[in-house]
Amino acid sequence: MTNRYSRHIILSEIGQAGQDKLSRAKVLVVGAGGLGCPVLQYVAAAGIGTLGIIDFDVVDISNLQRQVLFGTSSLGKNKALAAKIRLEDLNPEISIIAYAEKLTYQNALELFNNYDIIVDGSDNFETRYLVNDACIITNKPLVFGAIYKFEGQVSVFNYQNGPSYRCLFPNPPQKDTVPNCSEIGVLGVLPGIIGSMQANEVLKIILGIGNVLSGKLFCYNALTSQTSNLKISKSEEQFENVLKEKHHFNERQLEIDCEFQSDDISIEDVLDFKNIQFIDVREAHEQPKVKGLEIINIPLNQLGNNLEKIDLSKEKMIFCQSGIRSKHAVSLLRNSGISKCYSIKEGASNIIEFLKEKQVPNDR
Amino acid sequence: MIITIKYFGLIAEVTSQEEETIDFSGNTIADIINFLNSKYPDLKNKDFQVAQNQELISEKTKITGQEIALLPPFSGG
Structure with missing residues (x-):
């Protein structure tokens, strides 16, 4: 007899036991944009039991070039809610929770505590550092992906005592030195590749198979097809700095940045x-x-x-x-x-x- | 010493190339950064980390490898 997950279950590395692990897992995806869409699509199809989506933004026609969960009928709708509608059709057996709001220092910790794994598909540095710090405080693994024009980066942070994003880039770049989100172009298929790699890391973490991309930064160039795997060392100091300030975490405020502009x-x-x-x-x-x-x-x-x-x-x-x-x-x-x-x-x-x-x- | 330098993202735009090979006689990663800053003045106000032989390292590290990479953070999603 075949069922929805039969192609997973016949793999000896997964089996029914692995599929049961997926159905018990809770994954939160921050941002249902270029990266979030492929992540959501594959983890929902794989049968992740509880899937959270947080995004405050609405679907714009310029998103459809790469944000493959949405169609013309989603234009003007909140991305988290529009994604939920599509994903419920893709897999009605899982529970999907849409948060049509902005991730802030005030809601992040409580939200992250309800999930096992956090996936960062955000589009600005401020949110990326917020996600990283909240993952350190709540002790959650962070599946990171980021893109720039034709290039992408993937890593898993805060996994089994591994390094964090701050061990790689200790502080956000100075304002205006790196173009943010909507200001620059991006090859439509690139977030599809990088987001799919993030989904793969999510599945490996839950299933406990293969080697999780922790302590390494995977870099991909879509034009040259070149890849690099760069080793990242853990900096205890970066963790201590975040944990030292954890009681003041929810007093911090997001600055006005690109998200505000868009x-x-x-x-x-x-x-x-x-x-x-x-x-x-x-x-x-x-x-x-x-x-x-x-x-x-x-x-x-x-x-x-x-x-x-x-x-x-x-x-x-x-x-x-x-x-x-x-x-x-x-x-x-x-x-x-x-x-x-x-x-x-x-x-x-x-x-x-x-x-x-x-x-x-x-x-x- | 012959060193291949790889540039990623925005850094490759500043240097107008993704890779170059130079003959360099300095000691530390900081020396090579200084050299590149004078060769590419726009590099000075860019944020990046440096990898040597596929390993991210600090600027104090001695040059031992044949391959250096300059890696900026990406924010896009």
Whole structure:
């Protein structure tokens, strides 16, 4: 008789006993993006019993080039929730928990305590160091993967007394020295390769087979097909530094970084209305019109041809009818090398309501 | 001593190559970093770790190997 896992069970290295280990395992994936999607896909298909997904972001059309769990029907939906829907279809026998929120210093420890293995598929240094430190404090193995254009890195940290990410790179790089997430391009298949390798490490850890990639950094170049396995030494000092501060861990705050930039902003959080260029990316005929602010109107489909109208010296707040086109506009502007662009999550009518309440003078 | 230097990620963009071979007579990894910093001024404000013969090491380490790699952190996901 065949069942869902028969191709696992007939492997002598796995068998029914190994499959039972997988079904008892609890794995948390941080970030359902380029890396998170292949990780989630393979560990869900493999029958990991409890699968957690944390991601605050929503699916954008520019994600579909590599984030293979999503389709056009997922656009605008939260990634953790959209991934859960797809994965429940892939494997309804497992339990999938979606956390549609940002990983923070406040929620990380409690969340990590509920899982056996943490997988890092995040897209910025701040979250990567947060994940590393929380894994040290909660004593969880960390399956690490990171990508840059055509290259990837994979390792398993904090596994059976092995080194951590800080033993490799003690501190986050200085701001602006390494491009983050959405600012740069990436070959679509690369996160598929690196994420699949992370999924493989997850399975090996749970099954106790093969050699776990602990104490080594695997580097891959998709253009040259070159690989390197670099040995990482453990630094006790790095662990001590993290553990020494563990009682203050949940007092730390995430700084404003790339994640914030790619996030939506609420009109309520716009403090200084003077040094801002508001851009309405709706079609000229769309109502209601927002008054009382310095606004230029450039419909989304003409934005790329009107970049000279963008004021580079100001912060750009972009809005539309519902907060979706404005998000697309932000990624378009960023891809054209224009920074300080934010998408206002409220639509035009909510912005008008807010301005009325705030009594921003309606003198324009 | 003939040394092959490998560059990864952003570092390969700064040096405009993924690998080069140099004849170097310094003592420590720090010496070779200084040499590379003057050859590639943009390298100075980049973060990277150094591996010698496939092993990540500190800058104080003596040069013993034929292969050095400059490895920046990647954040993308």
